[in-house]
Amino acid sequence: MVEASSRCASARLAARLIIINMASYKETLDYLYAQLPMFTRVGASAFKTDLHNTLALLEQLQQPQHTFKTIHVAGTNGKGSTSHMLAAIFQQAGYKTGLYTSPHLLDFRERIRINGAMVPEEFVVRFTEDMHTHITDIAPSFFELTVAMAFQYFKQEAVDIAIIEVGLGGRLDSTNVITPELSLITNISYDHKNMLGDTLPEIAAEKAGIIKQGVPVVISETQPEVQEVFINTAQSKQAPIHFADQEWMESSSAIEGHHLNLMLMDRQQQQMRKFQLDLNGQYQEKNVMGVLSAVKLLQQQGWHITWEHVGTALSHVKKLTGLRGRWDVIQQHPLTVLDVGHNEAGINEIVEQLGHVNYQQLHIVVGFVKDKEVEKVLPLFPGTAHYYFCKAQIPRALDEVALAEMGAAAGLQGHAYPSAQAALQAARQHAKPDDMILVCGSFFVVAEVM
Structure with missing residues (x-):
């Protein structure tokens, strides 16, 4: 019991010293991200x-x-x-x-x-x-x-x-x-x-x-x-x-x-x-x-x-x-829009909004987290778009290859990319000036392309 109490006291002291010696905002955030479940x-x-x-x-x-x-x-x-x-x-x-x-x-x-x-x-x-x-x-x-x-x-x-x-x-x-x-x-x-x-x-x-x-x-x-x-x-x-x-x-x-x-x-x-x-x-x-x-x-x-x-x-x-990420237009040619919609109702709203937009070809950069009902959401997306399936750089993100396979099963054609940035870069390479690029599926995908 004494040994356990001593270990606990040492851990508290170590945490205290880490905090006291912090030199910057970044180090503070690193501590919070590392110590606290997020x-x-x-x-x-x-x-x-x-x-x-x-x-x-x-x-x-x-x-x-x-x-x-x-x-x-x-x-x-x-x-x-x-x-x-x-x-x-x-x-x-x-x-x-x-x-x-x-x-x-x-x-x-x-x-x-x-x-x-x-x-x-x-x-x-x-x-x-x-x-x-x-x-x-x-x-x-x-x-x-x-x-x-x-x-x-x-x-x-x-x-x-x-x-x-x-x-x-x-x-x-x-x-x-x-x-x-x-x-x-x-x-x-x-x-x-x-x-x-x-x-x-x-x-x-x-x-x-x-x-x-x-x-x-x-x-x-x-x-x-x-x-x-x-x-x-x-x-x-x-x-x-x-x-x-x-x-x-x-x-x-x-x-x-x-x-x-x-x-x-x-x-x-x-x-x-x-x-x-x-x-x-x-x-x-x-x-x-x-x-x-x-x-x-x-x-x-x-x-x-x-x-x-x-x-x-x-x-x-x-x-x-300072609000960002809600049908957020970041470029005109090709029209590039970011939207943090990520669940069934949110994607339905995005798809309905697409009906109000004029474009030649639609390119969708999309990634999800693991605990979303992705199989129910993917069939909501338009089958005529070209897809860039990606994985946000967080542990909770759904694997991009697995997502691409699920997308194919739902009739969505595209390729897998290891990051949102790589997916957006590919979309920009393929998109023509009169096309549209939509980035959605997760706050983290949107954050990474911003």
């Missing part, structure tokens, strides 16, 4: 089935999550875009706005922003140094520690409000320790079935776990299979519930250049409102309705947000918040 890299083994570690970390930080107001956003698809739109609106209205999202594309600090600016490297290093003993004792996951870091930063900087995006699920997600001004759930689709459930109602019940006692909840999209789950949960919590697509009706929508123009009718007020989004995916229409219903509730709560604020913010979401 879901986006290793998958389900990093997912914790309770909030114990998060609560323990926040206890050491004297409960920073209760020192600022929040909005909580969950859903299978669209929660990232929705969170960024809400953040842009609050920023445009003059509020000091925190934004917590995941995963990141290029820099860890993308996860934690205030008014669009990423958390400083110095804060990440200092927070890790200050928490090193608790990191050793509590052994949190990467995500659990990141949530605590974000809440501490928002407390330190005294934000007026923070938009908090759920990482996975809702009920057991590390972010589910807040009592927000309102909750927002975008939609429900099959994803992470091994952790959230095999049916849409089971998955919806996990997402509905963010609904709090007496706190209004907005559901962006009415889905008959799960509608009762949300209604029953909201009633049990005495939480007013609003289905956004029942409150707003599309009058017209069109993509012009890099913008999505929407004309929506407020059914209650019988008033038309026109918006131009710099997020030009047609699928953003559903997310916008959820955001607009949220805005109306926030106005009723006393937040000074005008429709002029909303219109200006929605036309500058990328500039205000």
Whole structure:
């Protein structure tokens, strides 16, 4: 027993010395990646089935999550875009706005922003140094520690409000320790079935776990299979519930250049409102309705947000918040688009969006992680495209040769490439100026080609 205790003390001391001697932001991240299980890299083994570690970390930080107001956003698809739109609106209205999202594309600090600016490297290093003993004792996951870091930063900087995006699920997600001004759930689709459930109602019940006692909840999209789950949960919590697509009706929508123009009718007020989004995916229409219903509730709560604020913010979401990877056009000839869509519903939206684009030949760079139901997703892709199957440089990535074989079985023709960069280079060599290149399937594939 004494020997085991001594080994434990030595390990703690070694970890402490490693942290104290850190010289840079990069070394801090290397430490965090090496020491803490990270879901986006290793998958389900990093997912914790309770909030114990998060609560323990926040206890050491004297409960920073209760020192600022929040909005909580969950859903299978669209929660990232929705969170960024809400953040842009609050920023445009003059509020000091925190934004917590995941995963990141290029820099860890993308996860934690205030008014669009990423958390400083110095804060990440200092927070890790200050928490090193608790990191050793509590052994949190990467995500659990990141949530605590974000809440501490928002407390330190005294934000007026923070938009908090759920990482996975809702009920057991590390972010589910807040009592927000309102909750927002975008939609429900099959994803992470091994952790959230095999049916849409089971998955919806996990997402509905963010609904709090007496706190209004907005559901962006009415889905008959799960509608009762949300209604029953909201009633049990005495939480007013609003289905956004029942409150707003599309009058017209069109993509012009890099913008999505929407004309929506407020059914209650019988008033038309026109918006131009710099997020030009047609699928953003559903997310916008959820955001607009949220805005109306926030106005009723006393937040000074005008429709002029909303219109200006929605036309500058990328500039205000730094959002990337959502139908992200990075080149015109050939048209090259990046989209982080990666599950059944996300790919369906991408394929529908392709129907609004003119091109000669379609080239698709695609890679997936191992725990996605790839066999169900691949048949959704157009059979006339040429495919560049690739593997992101993370342990969780699906082998590119295996993916190519699965693609062939689904009628998709192409070749395998060891990296996303190699796949994109090959696509560019084959594509003509009037062709289109689409990169999708995984955050990590998109990140590597950026």
